[in-house]
Amino acid sequence: MTMFNRNDKTTDTNAAAPAPPPSVKPEQPPTPAPAAPRPQAYAQPIASGQAPAVSHISKALKITGQLESTEDIQIEGEIDGDVRAVSVKVGANAKVKGTVRGDEVQVSGQVEGKIEAKKVILTRTARMSGDVIHQDITIESGAFIDGHCRPEFGKAAPPLAKPVHAPKPSSAEAAE
C-alpha cells in the first residue's frame, strides 16, 4: 500500500513540472518535445523518411578502427584505421592514418598510409605520405606526396566493384 502511495506522490511531482504531456493517444506519433523536457532535447525528428546514406565525419570526431560504406563518406575529422567506400572525400583538416579504398578518392587533407582507388584526386592542400594505387590520378599543383604512384588496372578494380555494384553475382557465376 505504501508503495502505491509513494508512486502517486512521484507522479504528482512530475505533473508539477512545467510541461506535462497530458494526452497519450496511441495513434499519435510521439513527438520528442514532450518526451524530453530538457534544454538539450533534440530538435530534429529521429527518423526522417529518407535516412541519409552518405556519411559525414565532422572535425570533432575521431574514429579508431575500420570504416566501411557502400555509399559516400566525407571526412573532416580524424581516422586511425582503414576507410572503404564508393567515394571518399578527405577534407582539408582531416587526417587519415591507414588505407583508403574506393572508386573515387579525393584528398584535400592528410593521409598517412595508402590509397587504392580507380580515380584519385589530390588537391593542392593534400598531404599524402604513402603509396597511391590508381587507374586515373589528378595531382594539383601544391599537393604534397611522399610515396609511389602506381597504376594498376587489373587488380584494383574487381574487389572494389564487387561488393558495391554487384549485389547478386549469381548470373555472372552462372555464365562461367
Added chain:
Amino acid sequence: MPAPFRNLSKQPPRAGEAEALPTSQLGTATTVTGVLDTEGELQVHGSVVGRINAERLVLCRHGHVEGDIVARDVRIGGRLNGRVFALNVTLDDTADVSGRIFHNTVTVARGARFEGRMPWRPPSYFEALDQLPETRP
C-alpha cells in the same frame, strides 16, 4: 582513452547553442568497427560495433549499435545491444535495446522495447567515470 565526460564541468549548452555542436553522421550504408570519439553530436543511421564517446548521440531508427555508449545525452530510436552511460537517456518508440542503461534521467516512449536493467546514478557518477565498469549480463 580520454575521460568520457571531459565537457561535463562546463555549463551544458543551451538549446540555441546546442545547434552549434559539430554533428557527424553515419549513413545507412556505413559500418564502423572500433572507437568513435567526438566532442559533438553523432547521428548513427548505420551500424557501429565498438565504443562510442560523444557529447550527444542519436541512434536513429535503422541504426544499430553493438557496444557501449558514453555520452551526456543519448536518444535511441534504433537497435542497441550493449550499455549506455548517459545523464539523459531517451528511448523512442522504435527503440530496441538490450543491455543496461546507466542514467540520471530516462524517458521511455510507449512502444519501445527494452530488455535489461536501468540503474540510476547521480550526476557525480558520470563525472567520475574514467573507466567503464565491468558488468555481466
